[in-house]
Amino acid sequence: MRVVVINTGTELLLGDVLNSHLRFIAREIFPLGLRVDRQITVPDGNAIANAISESRDAEVVFITGGLGPTTDDLTREIAAELFGLKLEHDPAILRAIQKRAAERGFRLTDRVARQADVPEGATVLPNEHGSAPGLYLPAVAAAKRPHLFLLPGPPRELHPMFLNSVLPILRSVVPPAEAVERRVFRVVGIGESLVEEAVGADLLAIPGLELGYCARPGEVDLRLIGETPVLDRAERIVKEKLGPAIFSSDGGELEQAVVRLLTERKRTLAVAESCTGGYLAHRITNVPGASVVLLGAFVPYSNEAKTAMLGVDPALIESHGAVSKQVVQAMAEGARANAKSDFGLATTGIAGPTGGSEEKPVGTVFIALAARNRPVSVQKRFFPDDRPTFKELTTQAALEMLRRRLLETPKV
Amino acid sequence: MRVVVINTGTELLLGDVLNSHLRFIAREIFPLGLRVDRQITVPDGNAIANAISESRDAEVVFITGGLGPTTDDLTREIAAELFGLKLEHDPAILRAIQKRAAERGFRLTDRVARQADVPEGATVLPNEHGSAPGLYLPAVAAAKRPHLFLLPGPPRELHPMFLNSVLPILRSVVPPAEAVERRVFRVVGIGESLVEEAVGADLLAIPGLELGYCARPGEVDLRLIGETPVLDRAERIVKEKLGPAIFSSDGGELEQAVVRLLTERKRTLAVAESCTGGYLAHRITNVPGASVVLLGAFVPYSNEAKTAMLGVDPALIESHGAVSKQVVQAMAEGARANAKSDFGLATTGIAGPTGGSEEKPVGTVFIALAARNRPVSVQKRFFPDDRPTFKELTTQAALEMLRRRLLETPKV
Numbered sequence: 001m002r003v004v005v006i007n008t009g010t011e012l013l014l015g016d017v018l019n020s021h022l023r024f025i026a027r028e029i030f031p032l033g034l035r036v037d038r039q040i041t042v043p044d045g046n047a048i049a050n051a052i053s054e055s056r057d058a059e060v061v062f063i064t065g066g067l068g069p070t071t072d073d074l075t076r077e078i079a080a081e082l083f084g085l086k087l088e089h090d091p092a093i094l095r096a097i098q099k100r101a102a103e104r105g106f107r108l109t110d111r112v113a114r115q116a117d118v119p120e121g122a123t124v125l126p127n128e129h130g131s132a133p134g135l136y137l138p139a140v141a142a143a144k145r146p147h148l149f150l151l152p153g154p155p156r157e158l159h160p161m162f163l164n165s166v167l168p169i170l171r172s173v174v175p176p177a178e179a180v181e182r183r184v185f186r187v188v189g190i191g192e193s194l195v196e197e198a199v200g201a202d203l204l205a206i207p208g209l210e211l212g213y214c215a216r217p218g219e220v221d222l223r224l225i226g227e228t229p230v231l232d233r234a235e236r237i238v239k240e241k242l243g244p245a246i247f248s249s250d251g252g253e254l255e256q257a258v259v260r261l262l263t264e265r266k267r268t269l270a271v272a273e274s275c276t277g278g279y280l281a282h283r284i285t286n287v288p289g290a291s292v293v294l295l296g297a298f299v300p301y302s303n304e305a306k307t308a309m310l311g312v313d314p315a316l317i318e319s320h321g322a323v324s325k326q327v328v329q330a331m332a333e334g335a336r337a338n339a340k341s342d343f344g345l346a347t348t349g350i351a352g353p354t355g356g357s358e359e360k361p362v363g364t365v366f367i368a369l370a371a372r373n374r375p376v377s378v379q380k381r382f383f384p385d386d387r388p389t390f391k392e393l394t395t396q397a398a399l400e401m402l403r404r405r406l407l408e409t410p411k412v
Numbered sequence: 413m414r415v416v417v418i419n420t421g422t423e424l425l426l427g428d429v430l431n432s433h434l435r436f437i438a439r440e441i442f443p444l445g446l447r448v449d450r451q452i453t454v455p456d457g458n459a460i461a462n463a464i465s466e467s468r469d470a471e472v473v474f475i476t477g478g479l480g481p482t483t484d485d486l487t488r489e490i491a492a493e494l495f496g497l498k499l500e501h502d503p504a505i506l507r508a509i510q511k512r513a514a515e516r517g518f519r520l521t522d523r524v525a526r527q528a529d530v531p532e533g534a535t536v537l538p539n540e541h542g543s544a545p546g547l548y549l550p551a552v553a554a555a556k557r558p559h560l561f562l563l564p565g566p567p568r569e570l571h572p573m574f575l576n577s578v579l580p581i582l583r584s585v586v587p588p589a590e591a592v593e594r595r596v597f598r599v600v601g602i603g604e605s606l607v608e609e610a611v612g613a614d615l616l617a618i619p620g621l622e623l624g625y626c627a628r629p630g631e632v633d634l635r636l637i638g639e640t641p642v643l644d645r646a647e648r649i650v651k652e653k654l655g656p657a658i659f660s661s662d663g664g665e666l667e668q669a670v671v672r673l674l675t676e677r678k679r680t681l682a683v684a685e686s687c688t689g690g691y692l693a694h695r696i697t698n699v700p701g702a703s704v705v706l707l708g709a710f711v712p713y714s715n716e717a718k719t720a721m722l723g724v725d726p727a728l729i730e731s732h733g734a735v736s737k738q739v740v741q742a743m744a745e746g747a748r749a750n751a752k753s754d755f756g757l758a759t760t761g762i763a764g765p766t767g768g769s770e771e772k773p774v775g776t777v778f779i780a781l782a783a784r785n786r787p788v789s790v791q792k793r794f795f796p797d798d799r800p801t802f803k804e805l806t807t808q809a810a811l812e813m814l815r816r817r818l819l820e821t822p823k824v
Contacts, residue, residue: 022431
């Protein structure tokens with residue numbers, strides 16, 4: 001089945017908002033054997049009608065955005081007009097909107113009543129996290145109408161609606177999936193072309209295997225698609241050649257791998273981050289269950305705080321500088337001692353855009369891992385990138401340092 | 413001029429990677445008077461040729477992705493074939509790739525040599541952050557060829573290339589922009605329909621004003637486009653009606669507004685976050701210059717850490733629970749006292765998916781703001797959402813609580 005995603009919204013084409021819908025929808029429909037063939041972003045207004053028209057040869061069309069209460073929200077009306085459907089007012093929708101607003105203490109304007117208009121023949125998809133419901137129009141071959149889903153723009157509204165209402169409908173209209181599977185192996189610490197050098201020739205020799213590479217900051221994703229026996233054969237090669245560099249074979253993030261290893265090995269962690277400013281703790285605490293293994297995190301942004309929070313000797317900072325091997329060691333030890341954890345992981349560096357010197361240019365970073373009864377390990381790295389990339393690469397390196405250590409740590 | 417963005421990459425359509433190119437390109441070209449009319453994502457392979465073909469009536473086409481060293485990288489070859497151009501090997505590119513690899517200690521495979529192939533007549537766009545250079549093919553009206561930019565997929569490679577090489581070329585080929593401007597007012601604490609109720613009627617009455625609303629977690633963006641006098645008139649209305657709810661009129665984030673206010677008022681901050689797990693500190697430290705005002709952050713994830721790091725009385729946790737008014741007050745005071753800062757901002761709550769109770773369901777959160785010589789202020793909020801949205805909404809509310817206080821704080 002041919003699937004098209006149409007994202008509407010002038011704010012997307014002006015760059016005011018990042019479009020995350022394609023990623024979400026693509027991941028959710030893959031297990032049904034569906035892939036997105038094409039995604040189009042168009043502005044609010046008539047371009048929506050054109051995009052729907054040119055997608056009438058698809059079997060499934062998802063349209064996001066333009067269901068809200070404001071004057072630039074027109075998707076409902078445009079779709080109804082294009083397929084010659086009357087809009088009918090549904091008082092139950094209006095009551096649900098009013099109830100939700102009352103519970104949350106919102107006040108409503110008269111304009112929200114438009115959100116209770118429903119094209120004839122449409123199924124209403126309830127919105128748990130916002131006022132505008134979604135709409136589903138079943139395919140009508142004679143009218144060259146694909147299965148059409150009108151969905152809200154805000155991701156926190158679209159996501160639960162998709163899981164609770166759209167997927168059940170899709171399951172009832174999509175033929176049983178071919179037995180094709182996707183496996184993604186995520187690798188950290190080696191570049192894209194070295195990953196291909198390690199496994200490419202062997203994998204290309206496997207018939208029926210679809211192969212893809214994707215480089216991200218600090219990692220490479222190797223994507224394999226095919227029937228199960230083909231994937232099993234490919235997976236053996238990948239695991240043999242890349243071994244411990246693979247941190248995930250289930251799509252999980254590096255922080256999930258670290259939290260899982262800490263949990264399995266019953267070890268605890270404390271974090272001290274200067275240049276990553278809370279991002280390392282944020283990544284770890286994004287993993288549900290992190291509270292069992294992460295005892296605490298310190299962000300001693302000033303030199304004084306490095307001493308007050310972590311007991312770093314001011315003389316060390318004075319003689320070596322805050323960005324130094326000596327200080328990162330003391331930070332990792334201080335975090336571990338203070339939180340009474342098994343491991344202490346610390347970062348200090350120069351994120352930029354200012355603060356660099358000849359000797360320590362912007363991008364210089366030290367990462368340290370402290371553990372009970374062992375000398376502290378230190379890495380010096382160099383990530384001369386913008387501030388977000390610097391934070392991303394530094395936390396990747398820190399998490400990978402801990403993950404490699406955990407792989408050698410026996411379970412207790 | 414009609415502008416089309418074509419993003420290539422099966423990983424985008426499979427949802428393995430979030431597509432951030434449209435947002436970046438759209439923002440960068442707006443000041444030249446250019447807007448993206450349409451954005452299309454297509455898989456690797458022949459669909460790229462189709463997408464280019466159907467965009468031949470545009471004046472400017474940006475194509476991202478498919479310039480890498482691996483076998484699924486085909487954009488260069490497809491574009492050359494479509495426009496009947498020979499590929500010529502450029503030894504200078506290969507030398508630059510080899511030099512970059514040597515500096516960073518990378519090893520190269522033979523396959524990178526493909527990245528030194530250049531279609532005849534193309535300008536090479538240097539890549540500071542990766543091996544594949546970009547390519548620019550000037551428009552040829554007779555061949556129905558638009559200005560064509562082939563750009564790398566990884567954002568950290570594309571961004572500097574766009575700023576340093578693409579924009580100068582665009583400036584030389586795009587006619588001087590019409591004097592149209594964009595202003596975005598970002599509002600926190602009130603919903604989309606209330607924003608429209610406050611300003612919509614007055615703004616719709618202004619001729620030549622283009623108006624848009626965009627709801628995001630915890631905020632609403634109001635976008636105005638028009639000529640300068642029109643925008644000045646609209647801005648007066650917006651500021652009069654929305655007043656202090658506007659935290660940004662330059663596209664800046666809420667954390668930027670907070671860091672700016674702290675800096676202007678010479679006040680310092682310490683943060684103590686339990687349920688937001690470092691995200692509040694991460695947002696603040698994303699702002700260059702944050703180190704002047706943020707002295708430190710504590711993430712006392714366990715109950716013991718709340719006591720050890722912040723001096724929270726264990727009896728308070730015992731009698732009221734870690735998620736309580738009493739504990740969040742003690743956390744805010746503890747952070748402030750420990751870091752010797754002017755303000756202490758604290759969060760504690762139940763992010764979920766587990767940990768809720770009848771009395772305190774998942775989504776319950778307390779936020780406290782401590783200041784010198786004042787009683788601690790506390791807000792109880794309820795964000796029954798997924799974990800990332802919970803963190804987003806909680807940090808929005810915390811930053812807004814501090815921002816409102818700072819607006820009342822005199823400069824020293």
